[in-house]
């Protein structure tokens with residue numbers, strides 16, 4: 001379906017109107033961008049309001065007297081604390097995303113040794129993996145080229161993919177990270193033995209706020225923005241990403257970055 005904006009003007013000569021001039025402008029794309037913007041604002045408002053509503057509710061209950069019951073009060077305060085953390089994660093992710101979407105997003109390209117970044121992030125996430133009894137030993141090719149990239153963004157990219165692998169893999173599972181040279185750059189694979197993603201969800205996975213299972217993502221503390229951020233970081237570096245998944249068996253994300 002296409003949308004046109006039509007301007008009509010009468011065509012006149014000495015004897016009067018002899019015809020009409022029609023100017024058609026294809027505004028399909030503009031309309032689509034407007035629609036996406038409106039939808040995004042609605043999504044953001046909803047995502048921000050949900051934790052806020054919960055915080056307000058529990059604060060009111062406390063003020064109404066629940067504060068006298070020490071045990072109950074403590075329970076409500078735990079929820080309030082958790083919901084505030086969610087709000088601040090959301091705001092952090094929204095700021096990252098808007099920063100990445102700026103026209104000339106500042107990418108501070110420096111020589112990056114990806115094996116070092118991977119080792120860093122893996123050790124950072126070790127406590128979370130230990131808690132779920134997940135195993136991870138990165139496999140790095142010896143001849144991995146140094147790439148020109150923004151170091152912080154490379155860290156963010158790996159955190160977001162590994163955080164998902166950890167969240168969506170049941171205890172006792174396995175996560176693999178592999179980095180090899182490929183097409184004048186590098187290819188990094190993040191593989192897990194987790195719950196997998198249904199085929200029909202794959203095309204929408206990198207959309208902002210898209211989740212396969214809203215309740216599960218929420219329970220895990222997700223914002224639904226992690227993969228949108230991943231996609232933007234790769235675009236800014238001239239890279240790309242692919243995903244393969246089998247429901248109940250696991251997921252593989254593979255990204256490429258030029259050297």
Ligand SMILES: Nc1ncnc2c1ncn2[C@@H]1O[C@H](COP(=O)(O)OP(=O)(O)O)[C@@H](O)[C@H]1O
Nearest residue numbers: 164165168211212217222223224225226227251
């Ligand atoms: N490794 C994975 N295994 C299973 N599902 C995943 C994995 N990575 C991402 N997903 C799905 O993609 C959705 C979007 O991911 P993301 O943008 O990181 O948001 P979230 O904050 O929910 O983690 C998740 O909600 C989840 O449904």
Ligand SMILES: [Mg+2]
Nearest residue numbers: 164222226227
């Ligand atoms: Mg995530």
